[in-house]
Amino acid sequence: MRSRYSAFVKHEIDYIVQTTALGQQQALDVKAISDWSKANQWLSLEVVQAQEKLDKNHAQVEFKAHFHDGQQAQIHHEVSHFVQHDGVWYFLDPTTDQPITMKQPCICGSAKKFKQCCAQFL
Ligand SMILES: [Zn+2]
DSSP states (O other): OHHHHHHHHTTOHHHHHHTBOGGGGGGOOHHHHHHHHHHSEEEEEEEEEEEEEEETTEEEEEEEEEEEOSSSEEEEEEEEEEEEETTEEEEEOTTOOOOOOTTSBOTTSOSSBGGGTGGGGO
16 A cells, blocks of 8 residues: 555556456556646645455555645545455555446456455455
């Protein structure tokens, strides 16, 4: 989570893509992410709270990213969810415009159905 923030600060968009849930990477709007990363001056990351064990393989992090948009200071406040797959944590992006059915294999790569895995966190 902190590493994703650092990547954002440094405009390392490839890292942002690679640390998003495997089944969502294709659906990311890479240009929009890149533009937002570059349009602002990123000042600091404040982790409000983290719950590392929502269940066996999901975690929640609430954070505030402080930035300056060129006109005034702003705070991006977000509650993010992460899923662990093969020992690596991936971000679950709630903003991807991608049809997912409840019965399909989960986007995180687990062998479970979406409904029984990441659906509750998106
Ligand atoms: Zn899943």
